[in-house]
Amino acid sequence: MACRGRRPEHSGPPEVFYNKNEAGKYMRNSRMIDIQTKMAERALELLSLPEGQPCYLLDVGCGSGLSGDYLSDEGHYWVGIDISPDMLDAALDRDTEGDLLLGDMGQGIPFKPGSFDGCISISAVQWLCNANKKSDVPARRLYCFFSSLYSALARGARAVLQLYPENSEQLELITAQATKAGFTGGVVVDYPNSAKAKKFYLCLFSGPSSIVPKGLNECTDGGEERESTFTNERAPYRTARRRVVRKSRDWVLEKKERRRRQGKEVRPDTQYTGRKRKPRF
């Protein structure tokens, strides 16, 4: 597995890297917003939750709440945990709907057994592979995270963790600790042949082993590289997602289109789609 450029995980502890300046980018940089939203969309798809049922989800490394916003848009309730106070402040400033908790996943997820119907995590878990203190043992921190996550999930629930492993040894370390904690599952690789768009989703099952979904193959948008925070401050217009106003007609049409792509049954679009209803008294 190739490792290009400088990785954020090499720059020190996450709570130092994700400072006010970095958190600001998650609020303003449209490319960052777009990538987080798309990866959250894919993670939710891989969770395979029951259709049309609001679920109670955990977002590990929830940061500024962009991924959580996607969960809210899809009608779910969520709790986010993150180690960076500045990222959580950004989530508060953005008025995200989820509940937020300051915490280090490497010390365990502090929730009652069976609390969640599912868990997502976007670009966070690879941070556990780096030791920032003498006392940090990556394998131990990973095991602590996975075993507490296993317990916090309802039996049979899934966790889908998008991550950026530095090399194949790191991916093996992560999956070995997840297996030791009791999970079954595997790694879904989307766009394996695109250096830029390739993405890893660790799909974990807390119940009996199940079939791991297939990765996506066709990449039509030229690919999106990891949200590098060292370069590319401004989004190239080509990849920037239009910020669509929530609950607007465009928002509803986009959502319906996404569901059609996922093979779900969706009512046809009409002139009434997304039209505001008059308040009833």
Ligand SMILES: C[S@@+](CC[C@H](N)C(=O)[O-])C[C@H]1O[C@@H](n2cnc3c(N)ncnc32)[C@H](O)[C@@H]1O
């Ligand atoms: C790429 S950001 C994810 C952004 C988030 N999905 C969003 O919508 O803003 C990765 C996040 O993982 C968090 N993180 C890294 N190591 C962590 C740890 N040990 N415990 C909790 N959160 C951690 C960082 O603070 C950062 O907010």
